[in-house]
Amino acid sequence: MQEQNVKICKGPGCKAWSSDRIARELLEIREALDLSEVRVCRVPCMKVCGGGASVRVNGERKIVKLKEADEVLGALGINAAFTQVV
Numbered sequence: 864m865q866e867q868n869v870k871i872c873k874g875p876g877c878k879a880w881s882s883d884r885i886a887r888e889l890l891e892i893r894e895a896l897d898l899s900e901v902r903v904c905r906v907p908c909m910k911v912c913g914g915g916a917s918v919r920v921n922g923e924r925k926i927v928k929l930k931e932a933d934e935v936l937g938a939l940g941i942n943a944a945f946t947q948v949v
């Protein structure tokens with residue numbers, strides 16, 4: 864699989880939408896499923912606070928609002944059903 868890049872906001876607005884938990888769970892899933900091609904990094908406020916944790920996938924211009932780690936996997940095209948083993 865091609866390298867994929869996930870940027871998860873660590874600003875206060877997104878922390879209120881559990882961005883810390885989403886990032887932690889995504890890293891756990893990454894380890895459990897050996898998805899070394901998925902890079903996860905935390906970034907400062909993206910200035911689109913509210914409605915979920917702000918996530919940018921693969922440098923796309925669009926920022927998506929997510930509430931669960933499964934949704935990040937979906938944005939990456941990874942079948943969330945794999946995460947049931949975690």
Ligand code: FES
Pocket residue numbers: 872873874875876877878907908909910911912913917
């Ligand atoms: S705190 Fe995340 S976009 Fe502002």
